[in-house]
Amino acid sequence: MSPVAQPLELDLDLSSMLESPVCPPQPKQFSPPNLYPEPDAGALPGVLFKSRFHGQSHWTNYASQSSAVMTAIQAHENLESNHSRPTYVTCKAISRAIKSQEPAISEFTRPIRDLVPGRAISNRLVQAYLRTFQTVFGIIHVPTFRDDYQALWLDSRPVDEAFGIILLLMMCIGSTFSSPETSVSKSTIQRWSHVASSWLKSSKDKAKLTLDGLRIQSLYLLACQTSSVKRDITSLSTGTLLRSAMHTGIHIDAEKQPSLNINPHEAESRRRLWATILELELQSSMDYGSLPLVNSDDYNCGLPLNVDNTSLDTAKATGERPQPKPIDQFTQSSFQILLARTIPTRLKIAKFINGVAPSSSYETVISLNTELSTALTDCYNLIEGYKISCAPPTAFQTKLFDLFVQRFVLGLHHPFAIKAMSNPSYFYSRKLCLGTALALFAPPGEEFHQLLLHGSGLFRDVFTQAALYMCGELIDDSEAAQLFPFNPVGTFACEEMRKATSKYLALAAARMDAGERSIKRFVLVSCLLAQADVAQAGASRERKIAAALGRTLGLCHEKLIKQLRAVQEELHQARLGMGTVGVGEGARWDDLMGIGMGGGSP
Numbered sequence: 001m002s003p004v005a006q007p008l009e010l011d012l013d014l015s016s017m018l019e020s021p022v023c024p025p026q027p028k029q030f031s032p033p034n035l036y037p038e039p040d041a042g043a044l045p046g047v048l049f050k051s052r053f054h055g056q057s058h059w060t061n062y063a064s065q066s067s068a069v070m071t072a073i074q075a076h077e078n079l080e081s082n083h084s085r086p087t088y089v090t091c092k093a094i095s096r097a098i099k100s101q102e103p104a105i106s107e108f109t110r111p112i113r114d115l116v117p118g119r120a121i122s123n124r125l126v127q128a129y130l131r132t133f134q135t136v137f138g139i140i141h142v143p144t145f146r147d148d149y150q151a152l153w154l155d156s157r158p159v160d161e162a163f164g165i166i167l168l169l170m171m172c173i174g175s176t177f178s179s180p181e182t183s184v185s186k187s188t189i190q191r192w193s194h195v196a197s198s199w200l201k202s203s204k205d206k207a208k209l210t211l212d213g214l215r216i217q218s219l220y221l222l223a224c225q226t227s228s229v230k231r232d233i234t235s236l237s238t239g240t241l242l243r244s245a246m247h248t249g250i251h252i253d254a255e256k257q258p259s260l261n262i263n264p265h266e267a268e269s270r271r272r273l274w275a276t277i278l279e280l281e282l283q284s285s286m287d288y289g290s291l292p293l294v295n296s297d298d299y300n301c302g303l304p305l306n307v308d309n310t311s312l313d314t315a316k317a318t319g320e321r322p323q324p325k326p327i328d329q330f331t332q333s334s335f336q337i338l339l340a341r342t343i344p345t346r347l348k349i350a351k352f353i354n355g356v357a358p359s360s361s362y363e364t365v366i367s368l369n370t371e372l373s374t375a376l377t378d379c380y381n382l383i384e385g386y387k388i389s390c391a392p393p394t395a396f397q398t399k400l401f402d403l404f405v406q407r408f409v410l411g412l413h414h415p416f417a418i419k420a421m422s423n424p425s426y427f428y429s430r431k432l433c434l435g436t437a438l439a440l441f442a443p444p445g446e447e448f449h450q451l452l453l454h455g456s457g458l459f460r461d462v463f464t465q466a467a468l469y470m471c472g473e474l475i476d477d478s479e480a481a482q483l484f485p486f487n488p489v490g491t492f493a494c495e496e497m498r499k500a501t502s503k504y505l506a507l508a509a510a511r512m513d514a515g516e517r518s519i520k521r522f523v524l525v526s527c528l529l530a531q532a533d534v535a536q537a538g539a540s541r542e543r544k545i546a547a548a549l550g551r552t553l554g555l556c557h558e559k560l561i562k563q564l565r566a567v568q569e570e571l572h573q574a575r576l577g578m579g580t581v582g583v584g585e586g587a588r589w590d591d592l593m594g595i596g597m598g599g600g601s602p
Contacts, residue, residue, distance in 0.1 A: 054288065069524065072542065086553045088523070091519050098560065112195065115191060115195065116164075117171075169220055187571070211250075225458070238293075245274060250277075264322065272336065275303070275304055281293060294347070295347065338379045341378075369413070396448050402439070409432055410437065441463070441503050453510055467525045471532055474529070512556065519553075
């Protein structure tokens with residue numbers, strides 16, 4: 001067990017906290033660090049940032065350094081470093097202090113059964129997971145999980161370890177969407193994830209190379225991007241999960257290999273798990289700006305069947321293959337099928353974007369765009385048909401599908417959209433990037449909004465990319481307006497970009513209320529938007545950027561102090577053994593599982 005960090009006292013003022021071992025005192029003269037990478041003027045397609053290489057799909061490639069913004073940050077830090085007003089350094093110090101407390105909370109663990117909350121709360125958290133991510137990622141075999149879950153409340157014996165960890169991770173993810181009466185503390189969620197992380201590090205490979213082992217790994221990676229779970233990088237990566245899946249053999253189509261002797265309902269579970277793992281690897285490669293570790297020629301596993309949970313129930317009972325419905329009929333696996341159909345093309349795009357060779361071939365961009373556009377046209381036509389079914393898809397399903405596929409349009413065209421600001425030959429890329437960026441900020445629906453508040457990775461950074469791109473467009477437009485009487489982008493488009501970027505800033509502030517500690521994206525977009533507004537306001541560029549910087553840092557400082565107090569209080573409660581949640585009676589299981597209802601994959 002790692003040493004438990006001692007909590008910082010709540011009655012210490014900021015200067016005392018900054019002098020603590022956790023938060024070293026700030027330097028008297030601020031020299032701005034590489035907050036945002038400078039693009040390589042050479043042929044390297046990506047950036048080297050903090051000793052890591054990030055290909056062009058990583059968000060830092062959208063954060064080209066603005067000399068005006070960096071000058072403003074340096075001036076602000078040097079001016080305010082000897083005063084009590086917030087600075088970038090003090091905000092980072094508070095963030096480090098919060099981070100130092102969180103591992104201690106996770107250490108207060110108990111047996112799995114003791115970590116499961118009361119039945120009413122457990123039901124709501126499980127239901128929240130089932131109606132959201134399970135409808136797009138078919139990770140759980142719902143009939144088997146249903147039976148094990150019902151047995152949990154009827155039997156007082158110790159919980160099966162694999163099932164218990166799966167349940168805790170499902171509730172971690174479900175907590176993102178839970179209502180206030182079902183909310184659980186951040187420390188409780190951290191303890192749940194700590195159990196999974198410990199299992200991943202300590203269990204033998206034999207336990208991981210099973211369908212349940214793959215489910216645990218998939219759920220853990222998903223929980224790390226959707227809730228307050230912080231991923232232990234020593235525990236798992238999508239590359240490790242991909243290799244584990246291939247060792248297990250789920251990349252091989254069981255129906256084409258009778259010698260594997262796999263029953264039909266397990267074969268369907270394998271198809272859904274493989275589609276999930278491919279999607280996780282593909283999205284991870286875009287998040288990190290790295291090459292996908294798989295090609296479409298490396299597997300022959302078929303697409304999931306277009307069936308509902310009731311068909312899986314029947315298949316489990318009879319041992320017969322589920323009978324799929326036509327793809328134009330909406331089922332609980334339809335969205336996973338649509339995503340899987342586009343994976344080969346999106347793999348090509350990810351490799352093209354993040355390869356080490358310069359992506360200079362515009363003909364390749366247009367070819368890949370045409371291939372993706374053709375596939376997405378078919379998908380969106382099907383989705384429009386699903387919307388008029390008796391049980392139409394949810395806003396969460398459609399928004400998640402949009403995010404997973406449209407980020408590839410933005411990533412593919414972004415380098416050329418930037419070139420289009422000086423070379424009209426690439427205007428098509430500029431048009432597509434602008435339309436995609438604006439579409440991302442369309443009204444999300446309540447559950448997807450909760451995901452944007454609490455999520456990380458693509459649930460944060462794709463929107464950062466869109467906001468940064470729009471800031472670049474606005475700055476280019478404001479500078480062009482000083483030289484030319486016409487507007488190359490259009491007045492209406494500029495107004496929409498300002499609205500969308502303002503939505504991003506409001507979301508960034510709300511994310512800090514929900515526990516976000518990183519401030520660099522918030523600060524950068526705020527300052528770049530101020531820079532874009534200079535020409536319109538007729539104000540001094542330096543003063544306007546400095547004012548936006550001061551406001552943003554003041555807001556960040558206030559919210560981080562609240563977080564620090566909250567995490568210390570949670571640690572105190574955990575030490576007293578009070579970090580648990582309530583007990584209640586459960587809901588009807590058929591309603592909870594959505595048996596027989598359309599709306600996503602099981």
